Amino acid sequence: LNEKLVCGYPLSIFFIVVNEFCERFSYYGMRAVLVLYFKYFLRWDDDLATSIYHTFVALCYLTPILGAIVADSWLGKFKTIIYLSIVYAVGQVAMAVSAIHDITDSDRDGTPDSMTFHIVLSMVGLFLIALGTGGIKPCVAAFGGDQFGEHQDRQRRTFFSVFYLCINGGSLLSTIITPVLRAQECGIYSKQKCYSLAFGVPAALMVVALVVFIIGSGMYYKAEPQGNIMLDVCKCIGFAIKNRYRHRSKQYPKRQHWMDWAEEKYDKLLIAQIKMVLKVLFLYIPLPMFWTLFDQKGSRWTLQATTMDGNFGALVIQPDQMQTVNPILILTLVPIMDSLIYPLIKKCGLNFTSNFYFSFILSNFQKTLPTFPSTSQSQLKLLNMGSNSVTVKLPGNDALILPAAQVYPFINNCNTKFTNLLPEVILFKSATNDLTSKPQEGNNAIRFVNGMKTAVNVSTAAADFGLIEPFYYSNYSQIKNGKATFTLRSGSQSCEYSTNFGFGSSYTFFIHSTLVFGSNCQDSVTAVEDIKPNSVHMALQIPQYFFITAGEVMFSVTGLEFSYSQAPSNMKAVLQAGWLFTVAIGNFIVLIVAELAKIPKQWAEYVLFASLLVAVCVIFSIMAYFYTYIDPTEIEAQFKKKINEDDEDDKSKPGKAEVEMVKRDSIKCHDEYDKATQTKM
Numbered sequence: 001l002n003e004k005l006v007c008g009y010p011l012s013i014f015f016i017v018v019n020e021f022c023e024r025f026s027y028y029g030m031r032a033v034l035v036l037y038f039k040y041f042l043r044w045d046d047d048l049a050t051s052i053y054h055t056f057v058a059l060c061y062l063t064p065i066l067g068a069i070v071a072d073s074w075l076g077k078f079k080t081i082i083y084l085s086i087v088y089a090v091g092q093v094a095m096a097v098s099a100i101h102d103i104t105d106s107d108r109d110g111t112p113d114s115m116t117f118h119i120v121l122s123m124v125g126l127f128l129i130a131l132g133t134g135g136i137k138p139c140v141a142a143f144g145g146d147q148f149g150e151h152q153d154r155q156r157r158t159f160f161s162v163f164y165l166c167i168n169g170g171s172l173l174s175t176i177i178t179p180v181l182r183a184q185e186c187g188i189y190s191k192q193k194c195y196s197l198a199f200g201v202p203a204a205l206m207v208v209a210l211v212v213f214i215i216g217s218g219m220y221y222k223a224e225p226q227g228n229i230m231l232d233v234c235k236c237i238g239f240a241i242k243n244r245y246r247h248r249s250k251q252y253p254k255r256q257h258w259m260d261w262a263e264e265k266y267d268k269l270l271i272a273q274i275k276m277v278l279k280v281l282f283l284y285i286p287l288p289m290f291w292t293l294f295d296q297k298g299s300r301w302t303l304q305a306t307t308m309d310g311n312f313g314a315l316v317i318q319p320d321q322m323q324t325v326n327p328i329l330i331l332t333l334v335p336i337m338d339s340l341i342y343p344l345i346k347k348c349g350l351n352f353t354s355n356f357y358f359s360f361i362l363s364n365f366q367k368t369l370p371t372f373p374s375t376s377q378s379q380l381k382l383l384n385m386g387s388n389s390v391t392v393k394l395p396g397n398d399a400l401i402l403p404a405a406q407v408y409p410f411i412n413n414c415n416t417k418f419t420n421l422l423p424e425v426i427l428f429k430s431a432t433n434d435l436t437s438k439p440q441e442g443n444n445a446i447r448f449v450n451g452m453k454t455a456v457n458v459s460t461a462a463a464d465f466g467l468i469e470p471f472y473y474s475n476y477s478q479i480k481n482g483k484a485t486f487t488l489r490s491g492s493q494s495c496e497y498s499t500n501f502g503f504g505s506s507y508t509f510f511i512h513s514t515l516v517f518g519s520n521c522q523d524s525v526t527a528v529e530d531i532k533p534n535s536v537h538m539a540l541q542i543p544q545y546f547f548i549t550a551g552e553v554m555f556s557v558t559g560l561e562f563s564y565s566q567a568p569s570n571m572k573a574v575l576q577a578g579w580l581f582t583v584a585i586g587n588f589i590v591l592i593v594a595e596l597a598k599i600p601k602q603w604a605e606y607v608l609f610a611s612l613l614v615a616v617c618v619i620f621s622i623m624a625y626f627y628t629y630i631d632p633t634e635i636e637a638q639f640k641k642k643i644n645e646d647d648e649d650d651k652s653k654p655g656k657a658e659v660e661m662v663k664r665d666s667i668k669c670h671d672e673y674d675k676a677t678q679t680k681m
């Protein structure tokens with residue numbers, strides 16, 4: 001194995017963890033702006049953008065199986081990583097090029113003229129990225145594990161922790177940086193949002209990842225691939241099933257394991273290796289449920305954040321930025337767990353790192369939404385634009401006193417007619433463009449009603465409400481949180497009105513007929529709250545992020561190491577791919593339950609997921625309790641020793657008796673396998 005050691009660690013793993021850092025920067029950085037690219041550059045609607053995004057993510061966790069088969073059976077991990085990294089980098093470059101609007105912007109108006117070119121190029125790019133990122137992922141982790149010798153278990157465990165830190169360090173940096181790059185303006189003929197830069201930097205990082213990996217080339221231990229192992233595995237399993245079926249009658253004695261029915265045709269070593277893999281894969285069955293809950297961070301939890309107040313004093317957090325809490329917590333929790341918690345637990349006599357567990361959280365939800373009118377109702381508002389109180393009698397309602405410059409909102413059936421209202425009372429009905437949900441991304445939805453006899457133009461730095469005719473209203477515009485100053489203009493005269501906004505509110509501003517331009521118009525505009533600003537603070541999401549991340553640290557970091565240590569030598573990458581496959585299945589469950597099943601009540605969906613995870617936790621605990629740890633290297637060594645001894649015997653004692661002996665020895669060897677797997681940890 002590796003000869004260059006630094007503090008007891010092979011030097012080669014330095015290149016592997018740097019490679020992982022750059023690769024994860026590239027992947028998560030590109031992913032952070034992908035939906036916005038679909039929506040604002042390719043001009044797709046929300047549904048198409050979300051579907052293609054989720055399909056891409058799922059594909060990225062399905063392709064590991066391809067990469068692992070190629071690596072374990074044919075090219076070996078080193079070459080597979082190199083070739084697929086090239087494919088990956090080409091894909092990232094294709095994405096960056098597809099986002100250059102100038103390429104097809106022949107009329108130089110800032111929008112691409114041939115969208116087909118951009119769509120085709122970006123889809124080819126995404127396909128290559130999915131092939132590359134997924135393909136190399138199981139190989140890099142297993143290749144890192146390969147660098148450690150048999151007696152370096154502790155170092156290998158630390159490697160997997162550092163590996164996970166690099167994943168999250170890279171993703172954290174990129175999810176902060178690429179949105180900033182996207183917000184820049186660039187272009188030759190016209191300046192547009194710079195998606196090409198936001199994809200270009202991840203592409204450059206992927207090239208760096210490849211170069212770093214190649215630099216370490218001379219230092220790696222490169223295990224040779226052992227032929228088309230997956231084909232052998234499938235054939236062997238197929239034969240065992242067929243043979244079992246053929247011998248289903250009671251006259252045939254039972255065998256210890258159903259895979260033993262392949263003994264007639266297949267190598268005992270291969271059968272033992274398949275048993276090891278199947279044992280681990282069986283344990284993986286409940287795991288996708290964890291990823292199902294985990295993946296809700298990007299969807300449900302972010303939506304929840306849009307209904308919350310993101311003002312952290314000097315820092316204003318946008319709803320989607322809350323997701324960075326996960327990698328931040330990983331970066332803090334992994335060192336704490338490894339250096340403090342696990343050693344403490346070990347002192348108490350439990351070997352915690354060699355088991356993996358998960359935890360979960362039933363997240364809270366809050367409401368700041370008003371009752372919106374149903375389809376058979378409309379939302380009406382009465383506005384007294386006069387300077388005195390008036391009494392209003394509405395059909396089916398008691399008489400009400402409406403003070404000066406006040407608004408009375410209520411919901412009524414669409415076909416109710418109102419008559420005999422005083423001239424200064426405006427009946428304001430805007431069912432066609434009233435909001436029916438919270439404004440998106442924590443923004444505030446603002447509109448103006450002009451109560452003056454002349455048209456008024458209203459604008460701010462961020463939005464233009466246009467010219468509002470007398471007794472008419474503008475469309476809603478989205479305003480960010482913080483102070484906003486509106487300029488009200490009529491002809492050459494103007495005045496300013498300022499107010500502060502929180503997150504996720506909606507207001508209708510009424511311009512009084514008494515407004516005098518040229519003076520302060522602060523008192524001549526009345527704000528009416530249509531939707532309350534978010535009152536529950538985003539910080540309240542931190543506990544749920546903490547619990548899910550603590551679960552991830554205990555479950556996922558150790559799971560990577562577990563998948564490596566329990567895999568036979570020729571299927572290390574395949575089992576890593578099996579582990580990543582649980583992430584893919586988790587993604588699909590989110591897609592099916594959350595997107596397709598469309599459970600009407602949010603709380604019901606949360607309760608469903610939480611209950612499923614509780615059930616899965618119980619099942620998994622029972623399965624884990626009965627799982628017996630194996631040492632694949634030892635088992636394989638025993639089998640190889642037997643095969644060598646048999647070969648020796650073959651040379652010295654050829655004849656019929658030898659066949660019987662090999663059979664007997666193999667059975668003995670099998671017993672050793674069973675013994676070796678029966679010591680529970």
Ligand SMILES: CC(C)C[C@H](N)C(=O)N1CCC[C@H]1C(=O)O
Binds near residue numbers: 028326330
């Ligand atoms: C979603 C975070 C940025 C990254 C996450 N904590 C994580 O490390 N992973 C999620 C799926 C597996 C793992 C990864 O390898 O990216």
